[in-house]
Amino acid sequence: TKTALIDFGKILLFGFTFGFTFAHGLAFVIKKNYVPHYLLNVVSLSVVLLVYVESDILAHESGLLAVVVMGMVLGNLDLPNLKELLYFKESLSVLLISILFILLAANINISDMELIYNWNTAILFIAIVFIIRPIGVFLSTKGSSLKFKEKLFISWVGPRGIVAAGIASLFGSKLLQKGEPGAEYITPLVFMIVLGTVLLNATTARYVARMLGVFLKHSEGILIIGASKMSRLIASYLKQNNRHVVLIDNNHANIDQAKKLGLEAMVADVYSDTLGDNIELNDMGYLMALTGSAEINEYVIERFNHQFGENGSFRLVSAEEMNDPENNPEEGLFSHTDDFIKLMEAIRSYPAVHEIELKNGKHYQQLIDITNEDDEIIPIFIKAPDGEIHIITSFNESFNTISDGYKLVYLGKMFDLDKIH
Known part of the structure; x- marks a missing residue:
């Protein structure tokens, strides 16, 4: 017991130390622009692998904790290129998880699956889908802003189980080698649950979303470009009238002021290629360009009209248009005299x-x-x-x-x- 506690302490010590230290080190390098922009993803990945290996050498099994801590610390730091790293991480995750599923599935034989071909397996599957997983989701989302129906939907399309599959493959094979009774059922059972839930949830997700009323039928959100005092006043009024409003600006001070008012706001550049991929803007149906630059307002309408303004795209009139009411633009906002x-x-x-x-x-x-x-x-x-x-x-x-x-x-x-x- 004493040895186990000492080893556990070493894992915590090296995991937290390496993760925290290298996270701040990488953040410093990124903020100082010591790494060329086109090498940022490669360098970040290399540092993560370095942290994992070095921590694991000094304390076995501490590498995973180190990179998790590193990710948590970086995610809470004000990094200018955090979005790009997140997109790279998502692409990398999809690739690696797909490969991992293939490699793990390669260890399963048909004879292994035949071991669990009985009613007990079906009962276990039903219990996991309708009892165990919903309990886990409701407990983990307690105190969140999610509604009851939204929690039910998450319970239905919840985690696919790549961690469970990996652990089952690792420990199942080791327990089987030691001759532990029942060890031969671990890996095929976990893979059956993963495969069954993937097939069931993937084919029924849309219908369940419609049935629970969490399916997005209409894009009624309002995206406001520019977070000036005027934009914040308008956004506050819209929020008070139960409209989903998001403010976007590349001015950090404006965004901070908006957040202090309880508004949903984010620092973003309208000229960035990643703005259109932001999942937080998936329900935007109205677009309002309220910046002080007529050129930016016109650019926003031209570029994002179809993506965020399917119900209407509007912008402020320019000084030239204000003085020429005969040529008033159709997308002009509020008044041709202002x-x-x-x-x-x-x-x-x-x-x-x-x-x-x-x-x-x-x-x-x-x-x-x-x-x-x-x-x-x-x-x-x-x-x-x-x-x-x-x-x-x-x-x-x-x-x-x-x-x-x-x-x-x-x-x-x-x-x-x-x-x-």
């Missing part, structure tokens, strides 16, 4: 979003005429009685369906109700 500078000047004096009840279409048009004359009032949305929000565009300001119960949502100074008849 560009980014005017919007920022308005919210600098009146940093708030307001709502005002609408009586009919005529009343709405009267309010729009007032906003065209007052630079400190900017109309942004029409809110329907059922809570649905319609974006006001600079191209077409008319809403024929407006009646009692609708609201005009606007930025800046509040309307002087005494002037509205």
Whole structure:
């Protein structure tokens, strides 16, 4: 027992020490740009392999702990190229896991599978799929923001068991060599569970998702490019009205301010090739370009219109378009008399979003005429009685369906109700 505890202590000591030290060392090298960008993935992989081998030499079985600790530390550091490393890791994981499955399966003979060809195996499979795995998922997600139906779906399409398959192949063969009774069942049983769940879950995942109501039918999320104070005000209002909003900006200060407000925001470059692959943006259906650069706004609409703006893509009008209302763009936002500078000047004096009840279409048009004359009032949305929000565009300001119960949502100074008849 004493020897086992000493060995376990050595594993913890070397695993945590190597993982923590090399993680900060690699982070330092990356931040200082000592490694050329095109060699970043190769160098990172080489360091991981080095940590694994060196730690394992000094304390047997500590290599795996060292690289796990290294990954955890790197994942929580502010690395500029973390996304690229993650994409490389995902590609590498798919490749290695596929190879590992093939190698492990090569150790299984048909005669081994015939050993478990009975009703007891079927009972075990059912217990794992419908009892054991759901219990594990619900316990591990306790306290998370996942809904009950989402947890059920995760239970159905849960982990495939590559770790279990690897351990079973390793220990099963060793126990079999030592003549332990029942050892011949370990490896084929684990592979049967892995194979069965893969076939069952992969063929039924879509139907189960529809049945549980977790299938994404419509992309209703709103992606806002630019996280300025104006964007944060608009995003906060949309979030309060139960809309999924994500802010993107390459300015860290803007993103930090957005996160302090409880908004979902991320540092990203719209010119990056990886933005379109971000899984966190898979439910985006509306695109709003609200940066201070007309060129960036136009670029965003042109590049990401089909990917993130299937329900609508909009941008602020430029200073030139604002002075030429006859050539107003169809994707123009809010008002043809307000560009980014005017919007920022308005919210600098009146940093708030307001709502005002609408009586009919005529009343709405009267309010729009007032906003065209007052630079400190900017109309942004029409809110329907059922809570649905319609974006006001600079191209077409008319809403024929407006009646009692609708609201005009606007930025800046509040309307002087005494002037509205």
